[in-house]
Amino acid sequence: MARRAEETRERIDRTALRLFAEKGVDQATINDIATGAGIAEGTIYRHYKNKEELIWGLFSSNYVALADRLDRLQEAETGLRAKLEAMVSMFCSLYECDPAMFSFLLLVQHRQLPRVTPAMPSPVKVVREVLSQAMERGEIAPRDPEPLTAIVFGIVLQPAVFKVYGRIERPLTELSSQLAEACWMALKPTSIGTG
Amino acid sequence: MARRAEETRERIDRTALRLFAEKGVDQATINDIATGAGIAEGTIYRHYKNKEELIWGLFSSNYVALADRLDRLQEAETGLRAKLEAMVSMFCSLYECDPAMFSFLLLVQHRQLPRVTPAMPSPVKVVREVLSQAMERGEIAPRDPEPLTAIVFGIVLQPAVFKVYGRIERPLTELSSQLAEACWMALKPTSIGTG
């Protein structure tokens, strides 16, 4: 029945995400996931063609969902500063509510990013668009948006990485405004050219 | 003879680093490395106890070497701004001369960082120390140095990641001063407290 199948699939997804984040994608076996979800190994293959598709399914759905949330947030705000604050704040609280998902995305991005097509929504595209539009509005100096996008991502992601490794102990949400401020300041300077 | 053994070991190291960076640590097999280095599988075990030790050997030596280079650079400069510029510039040119090593460090850090002992030199410690001392000198406002360290790392590392994935096409060295400037600006603000 569809209802039962859906429930099983959700259990697979939840367990897989957690184990992938905890042990790494290669170290977490299909057996681990099945046992953790309280089902048999074979059942996983009724829901996913193979392990790679399971990983991709988890990555892409969460990646796109994140992009959509970021996009809705930035659209609701006016001005670069407010958009940055909204996005950074969401990122930080996302870590608090679902650290496993966060670690998972960090961990598998290197392997899965090549499969992301240009047509798919992505957090990177959202941020770049926000920066490009701020340039058009004259809020920041017109420059190649790509390095600036990277800088903004770095300012937010690296503290999250530090948090994952326990180097930062306080909740990320407490750093939210500091990080948004850092992004703002890093974007402001106009004296350095693009070369 | 020792001479020949040393040469072999260097070939192993070079090939392993390249293949690990290209295919990932789990995807690159001992056989791949041996074939790539033009030797037999067994030979690798004359030089490393097992695969994990090979990975760790490559990681730790490069990680510590990087920390040492950063430390020598920052010591040669006076003032936070100059130290930042020196370190960022070295980072960027490091990518240009040895992108495989760079990708390798990025790729395996999640797995190897837990093995890094507090006694080992590390790039993170160097940067944190530079920031702490700048606080003591009153160059920047005294705050928890950990988030600031993360921000500086993010500003430099994430553009490198973008470079690896081809999202940034220009050489990183051309972005060096922009990144150093971004770090400087992100560190400057004193209005936001530490909470």
Add this chain to the structure above:
DNA sequence: ATGTAATGAGTGAGCGCTCACTCATTACAG
């Protein structure tokens, strides 16, 4: 009764690693 979902023992490819062996190089006794 029929189709869908779940099961889990079975399979085999592929992996890291071992070890008995080779052989060029070195050390040394006469």
Add this chain to the structure above:
DNA sequence: CTGTAATGAGTGAGCGCTCACTCATTACAT
């Protein structure tokens, strides 16, 4: 200088094992 013993890096077939994946069978809902 020469024959001989010792050395140890290099070899690669093969072993043990893991793990993704299969499929005949069972459970269950309608």
